[in-house]
Amino acid sequence: MAEIIGGIGISHTPSMGMAFDAGMRDGFAPEWQPWYEGTRAVKGWLADARPDQIVVIYNDHLNHFEFDAYPTLAIGVSNSFRQADEGWGPRAFPDLPGDSDFGWFVTERLVHGGFDMTVCQDLAVDHGIYSWLPYLADTPWPAPILPIAVNMVRHPLPTSQRLWQLGNALGEAVRAYEPDQRIVVIATGGMSHQISGGRFGMANEGLDRFFLAHLQDDAARLLAIPQRELMRLGGTEAAELSIWFAMRAALSSTVREVHRFHTFPKITGCGVIVFEEPPVVTDAIAVGGR
Amino acid sequence: MAEIIGGIGISHTPSMGMAFDAGMRDGFAPEWQPWYEGTRAVKGWLADARPDQIVVIYNDHLNHFEFDAYPTLAIGVSNSFRQADEGWGPRAFPDLPGDSDFGWFVTERLVHGGFDMTVCQDLAVDHGIYSWLPYLADTPWPAPILPIAVNMVRHPLPTSQRLWQLGNALGEAVRAYEPDQRIVVIATGGMSHQISGGRFGMANEGLDRFFLAHLQDDAARLLAIPQRELMRLGGTEAAELSIWFAMRAALSSTVREVHRFHTFPKITGCGVIVFEEPPVVTDAIAVGGR
Amino acid sequence: MRDPSFDMEEPGTFIFDGPRSTAGMRLNRFALSLKQPSNRATFLADPDAFMNRWDLTERERSLVEARDWTGLLAAGGHLQAILKLAATLGLNLYHIGAHNCGVDAHQMMHACPRRVVSDMPHG
Amino acid sequence: MRDPSFDMEEPGTFIFDGPRSTAGMRLNRFALSLKQPSNRATFLADPDAFMNRWDLTERERSLVEARDWTGLLAAGGHLQAILKLAATLGLNLYHIGAHNCGVDAHQMMHACPRRVVSDMPHG
Numbered sequence: 035m036a037e038i039i040g041g042i043g044i045s046h047t048p049s050m051g052m053a054f055d056a057g058m059r060d061g062f063a064p065e066w067q068p069w070y071e072g073t074r075a076v077k078g079w080l081a082d083a084r085p086d087q088i089v090v091i092y093n094d095h096l097n098h099f100e101f102d103a104y105p106t107l108a109i110g111v112s113n114s115f116r117q118a119d120e121g122w123g124p125r126a127f128p129d130l131p132g133d134s135d136f137g138w139f140v141t142e143r144l145v146h147g148g149f150d151m152t153v154c155q156d157l158a159v160d161h162g163i164y165s166w167l168p169y170l171a172d173t174p175w176p177a178p179i180l181p182i183a184v185n186m187v188r189h190p191l192p193t194s195q196r197l198w199q200l201g202n203a204l205g206e207a208v209r210a211y212e213p214d215q216r217i218v219v220i221a222t223g224g225m226s227h228q229i230s231g232g233r234f235g236m237a238n239e240g241l242d243r244f245f246l247a248h249l250q251d252d253a254a255r256l257l258a259i260p261q262r263e264l265m266r267l268g269g270t271e272a273a274e275l276s277i278w279f280a281m282r283a284a285l286s287s288t289v290r291e292v293h294r295f296h297t298f299p300k301i302t303g304c305g306v307i308v309f310e311e312p313p314v315v316t317d318a319i320a321v322g323g324r
Numbered sequence: 325m326a327e328i329i330g331g332i333g334i335s336h337t338p339s340m341g342m343a344f345d346a347g348m349r350d351g352f353a354p355e356w357q358p359w360y361e362g363t364r365a366v367k368g369w370l371a372d373a374r375p376d377q378i379v380v381i382y383n384d385h386l387n388h389f390e391f392d393a394y395p396t397l398a399i400g401v402s403n404s405f406r407q408a409d410e411g412w413g414p415r416a417f418p419d420l421p422g423d424s425d426f427g428w429f430v431t432e433r434l435v436h437g438g439f440d441m442t443v444c445q446d447l448a449v450d451h452g453i454y455s456w457l458p459y460l461a462d463t464p465w466p467a468p469i470l471p472i473a474v475n476m477v478r479h480p481l482p483t484s485q486r487l488w489q490l491g492n493a494l495g496e497a498v499r500a501y502e503p504d505q506r507i508v509v510i511a512t513g514g515m516s517h518q519i520s521g522g523r524f525g526m527a528n529e530g531l532d533r534f535f536l537a538h539l540q541d542d543a544a545r546l547l548a549i550p551q552r553e554l555m556r557l558g559g560t561e562a563a564e565l566s567i568w569f570a571m572r573a574a575l576s577s578t579v580r581e582v583h584r585f586h587t588f589p590k591i592t593g594c595g596v597i598v599f600e601e602p603p604v605v606t607d608a609i610a611v612g613g614r
Numbered sequence: 615m616r617d618p619s620f621d622m623e624e625p626g627t628f629i630f631d632g633p634r635s636t637a638g639m640r641l642n643r644f645a646l647s648l649k650q651p652s653n654r655a656t657f658l659a660d661p662d663a664f665m666n667r668w669d670l671t672e673r674e675r676s677l678v679e680a681r682d683w684t685g686l687l688a689a690g691g692h693l694q695a696i697l698k699l700a701a702t703l704g705l706n707l708y709h710i711g712a713h714n715c716g717v718d719a720h721q722m723m724h725a726c727p728r729r730v731v732s733d734m735p736h737g
Numbered sequence: 738m739r740d741p742s743f744d745m746e747e748p749g750t751f752i753f754d755g756p757r758s759t760a761g762m763r764l765n766r767f768a769l770s771l772k773q774p775s776n777r778a779t780f781l782a783d784p785d786a787f788m789n790r791w792d793l794t795e796r797e798r799s800l801v802e803a804r805d806w807t808g809l810l811a812a813g814g815h816l817q818a819i820l821k822l823a824a825t826l827g828l829n830l831y832h833i834g835a836h837n838c839g840v841d842a843h844q845m846m847h848a849c850p851r852r853v854v855s856d857m858p859h860g
């Protein structure tokens with residue numbers, strides 16, 4: 035049976051991707067250097083984890099979906115996912131590989147479990163994934179990716195509680211997958227930031243650090259913060275933090291944080307956290323022989 | 325506050341629409357005459373109901389959505405919905421009016437209630453609605469329509485239980501709508517039929533009549549039939565019957581059937597049923613003063 | 615033509631599930647494009663060129679050329695998509711059903727509705 | 738430029754909700770079409786003709802012509818869509834934010850991140 039090795043929560047921003055490209059070419063700008071260095075250990079962890087599949091819960095920014103049909107939850111089921119052209123041409127990275135067999139398996143479990151997924155056989159992925167992936171892995175990309183896209187552009191947004199439920203169901207689905215595979219679950223969303231209006235550029239480092247500090251053992255405390263309160267304290271786009279709950283809920287209660295980092299390069303709080311599941315034997319006892 | 329006046333369940337098929345057009349021009353073909361007559365009382369009921377809004381839960385047949393992004397549940401929020409061109413040009417009927425204020429209200433309730441709607445500001449509607457609507461109302465169409473589309477073309481399908489939950493949430497949402505409006509909820513799906521494979525054309529009148537007979541007071545008994553069993557007994561497309569649960573669940577437990585009719589013009593079981601809510605005073609007592 | 619039975623096996627019943635949807639991706643995109651009148655005209659004028667545009671495989675092309683409706687469904691074509699292809703060729707649902715059942719469209723039309731009686735209580 | 742506060746009112750904060758999405762439907766379709774390089778070229782060559790194609794109202798057109806980023810957001814433009822318009826004109830996110838805050842883009846860039854301290858426990 036497949037097992038979940040661990041999970042990662044990480045911010046994304048278009049500038050993070052541009053800073054990477056420029057940094058690899060000319061060296062990193064001083065404000066981005068810490069992020070590059072802070073993510074290096076995560077890259078090492080992911081390499082050691084040797085995942086067979088990577089599930090990524092992210093959000094699109096009107097780069098693939100449009101308002102004519104904007105899904106609350108979408109899942110990409112394909113053997114390949116293009117990079118979205120956000121209007122400046124795609125960056126020099128290959129398509130993401132996918133595994134449609136795994137995708138259909140998870141899709142069936144989710145839909146039959148009451149998640150009303152929009153199922154996408156064609157999906158172009160924007161900076162929601164492409165901005166940070168090059169920090170965490172070299173090409174060719176190390177494993178097939180199963181992208182799950184969450185609406186964060188138009189209210190009503192799915193609630194934090196709903197995303198927690200999604201993570202729970204996702205974890206169960208993945209662990210029911212027959213092949214002996216190692217799965218990593220990644221959630222991505224900017225931490226505090228707001229990119230429009232008079233509060234443009236607001237940055238609440240306290241909120242971000244509070245979130246990172248409690249995600250492992252006191253997620254309930256974070257879940258109790260209304261999404262609107264996240265937006266009030268951290269900017270409208272801080273609502274994306276609720277995506278991280280889907281990753282946390284896919285993991286067991288006995289995960290251990292093995293890495294945490296936060297910095298504020300410019301507009302968006304850039305944080306990353308890595309949780310590792312205890313070895314399977316321990317885990318089987320800890321979660322009651324699941 | 326808005327109140328739900330009643331609900332209708334009705335079959336749809338492309339041929340039903342073509343038979344209507346031909347029938348109004350040249351008189352109805354003998355196999356379609358009963359359907360035309362059997363729906364007349366429903367047309368009368370709907371006129372008397374004077375709805376301010378009509379919610380329609382239906383399914384698209386690859387005429388608007390495609391597999392590249394097929395939603396499990398979609399809601400159309402617009403002031404107007406085009407007729408889909410199914411490949412033979414649209415029929416001579418006007419667009420469907422919509423009420424985006426009502427649509428957004430219901431959408432917010434549904435999404436915050438854990439339904440992962442794909443929200444469509446542009447939606448072309450196929451025979452799922454257009455085939456029967458002309459039997460039930462003259463043009464100009466009597467009220468704005470709020471279309472909710474359910475995936476019935478690609479497995480996994482949403483379960484009957486999920487559609488029941490959707491109906492429940494929909495009923496609650498509608499009744500929480502501030503304006504003093506009269507709402508009718510319609511669900512549509514072919515009854516028994518299968519339109520591919522060696523069982524092409526199979527017609528299980530017993531199943532259809534059983535379904536119609538129990539929908540008012542013993543929906544639990546119908547809900548207990550696995551979707552796959554509906555398909556086995558009534559043909560693959562009989563799964564569309566599960567859409568009817570969303571209508572039934574939007575109504576109260578004290579509805580009364582005021583009309584029922586079934587016939588088999590050709591391939592698809594054509595049934596219609598009308599439930600009426602008791603007058604509000606009674607209803608308020610019956611459902612515990614909701 | 616055998617009476618319809620209560621089972622869910624092929625070739626009596628095709629279930630359009632995920633893996634089938636992946637297999638039929640090209641076929642369905644091609645067939646659904648025929649909803650547009652301009653595509654129908656282009657296809658009819660030069661089927662090969664049009665099918666090339668949709669990256670159909672050799673096998674998929676020969677299924678289309680042979681009007682092998684049953685084969686097209688087995689290869690991942692969705693009935694609702696394949697129906698657009700049939701319509702473009704001047705055919706209809708009964709032609710597909712007839713091919714599925716090994717009879718001609720006229721026979722099929724007269725056989726419908728093909729009534730079955732199950733042990734379903736009649737309420 | 739006022740420090741960011743902890744409220745959710747305009748013009749400090751625009752919430753992109755359903756009714757706003759309905760109001761901004763034309764603007765957003767227009768702006769998102771600019772993801773395609775060919776549309777960017779067409780727009781730049783003849784803005785009026787291109788905006789006509791997307792049925793923009795008189796008022797929406799003048800907001801575009803005036804590069805009134807704040808007005809465009811208030812009229813229902815989504816930041817992510819309006820950003821495509823800015824990029825087409827050789828501008829970036831900071832130009833929009835600067836206009837929202839009544840400063841110039843250079844000032845805006847240097848003001849970020851605009852740190853706020855809330856009563857959020859620091860864990």
Ligand SMILES: [Fe+3]
Pocket residue numbers: 046093095162223224274
């Ligand atoms: Fe984001």
Ligand SMILES: [Fe+3]
Pocket residue numbers: 336383385513514564
């Ligand atoms: Fe149907």
